[in-house]
Amino acid sequence: MSFFNDWRIIILLCLTLGLAPFFPEPHLWGKIKWIAGGANGMTLTDWFDVAMHGLPFLLLARLLILKLLPKSKT
Secondary structure, eight states: GGGGGGGGHHHHHHHHHTSSOOOOOOOHHHHHHHHHTTTOOOOOHHHHHHHHHHHHHHHHHHHHHHHOOOOOOO
């Protein structure tokens, strides 16, 4: 479980898997623009691709939320 709470691994995943391929633009950015444009013509493979490239950023958001929320004393 420490894998999901390690800042170094999550940031490395964001910079590699999350943004790859880097040129001409990050792949995830292109998919987000496609979805914002109505997602016309997107197939199941494209949605899976969005999930795979977006997962590191979701893990980073999760880690940020866990660190920012106060811990309960229960």
